[in-house]
Amino acid sequence: MYFETWSAVWQMDGHGPYVWAAYSLTAFVIFLLIASPWFRARQLTQALRDDAHRRAAKASLTGENHASEA
Amino acid sequence: MLPELGTFLRFQAQRHLQAALRRPGDIVGPLIFFLMVVTLFPLGLGPDPAVLAALSPGILWVVALLSSLVVSGRLFQSDYEDGTLEQLALSPHPLALSAMVEVFCHWLLSGMSLALVSPVFAGLLNMPTQAMPVLMSSLALGTLCLSLIGAVAASLTVALRRGGVLLSLLSIPLTVPVLIFGTAAVREAALGYDPTSWLALLGALAAGGCVLAPFAIAAGLRISLEA
């Protein structure tokens, strides 16, 4: 490690605010880039699964009705 | 019976030129726009002749670029609306060539007329007289490039209802080299240097554009017709 103390890490000889602002903004954009399609995909797969369950339940329900009629 | 390619293209050119000449307002309008925007600069920057002369190459070129963008939105519009474009796409003659005829006619009436009257506007901004021929030739070559870029953007946006802003959004980044070479040529001439290399670069852009743009324009028009 180049720096001696943690406060030296934050200060960076006066350049700290610039460096840390640049890094945190980049981290935020990267987080958005990864998280937004990730959660959207999770939401979409969940919706597809729910639909499949509903269809399966409906199919078994109508199947039972047919059985009781016979 | 379909005429041969040469005759066909001549007919197309006649059709475009006649239609444009029947509405002279469409040719004069952009020039008046140019005049009005040039008037805004002394009002905004102050009437100091030295300042205006120093800024005049940039001002004239930026205004020329804007007015060229404004008019290129009309390219292909009427042909798209009345179905002529569909006929041209179906004809055995290449769509790229018939589209290029329209671009050339458009350039003759908008870009060339702008280049021809530009010394008047340059005089308003106190530009040195020795730069005027260079201004005219750089605008003549540059507006051809701008018309080609505008035509590519117009071919992609002609089917869209809100194509106007989008057309500028697509064109402006592509027009950067034209603006740089054009202003550089006029600046060098105004300072008394030799502007030939910058004019040659503009000519190279125009020549390259004339070779490559037709393919993009034809592809864009076909996509717009399918959409």
Next chain:
Amino acid sequence: MWSIVHKMGSPPWFYRFANRAIAWLLPIVLLALVVGSIWGLLIAPPDYRQGNSYRIIFIHVPAAVVALAGYYVMATAGLMSLVWKIKMADTAMRALAPVGAALTFIALVTGSIWGKPTWGAWWVWDARITSMLILFFLYLGVMALSEAFDNKAAAAKACAVLSLVGTVNIPIIYKSVDWWYSLHQPASIKFTGESAIDTSMLYPLLLMILAFYGLFALSVLLRMRTELLLTYRQSAWLNAEVS
């Protein structure tokens, strides 16, 4: 070679491929980004001229490099979609533009922040920054065009044509901006000169460039997977794949 292209073009195959690739890439990319950042921020020595502000280079340069390369990747996808009519190339086009724009945005903002301690101004019309800004506009143009069409296939084809036109223009734009800059500012200040970079700074920089390439691939795959889930939500293979 061609069998891979054919497989790539098949949405079910690509969906499975994307799932597997994302599972691998996500931890690797995050780890590389964290290691590279710590290396660049804490371990690498400061620059003798710029002090510590140069540490922004470890995100600025990788973002800029990958953003520019991303435009060429987008144009290649456009060419594939126009010439071979590969469906996945259309999806790739739509996914690539926002990712490229985001990376260009990172490069622009970090460059601007870097400019404040270095040049004393938030924005300087330097040749490289100006070219980057124009690249950002090119990406925005592709995104706006793809949003403007109702028909997705037409949108992809239109974006393909636009990105190919942009690709032909990018070298001309970069060169012309270079000349423009040297014409107005005859080589007075140059920070990005030919000074050889020391290995203690070069290795973290290379790691970060690789990490950003990985990040680019990862976020494009994530977006393409989301797009597939939307487009094929009615089809049997996707339902079988999901449940």
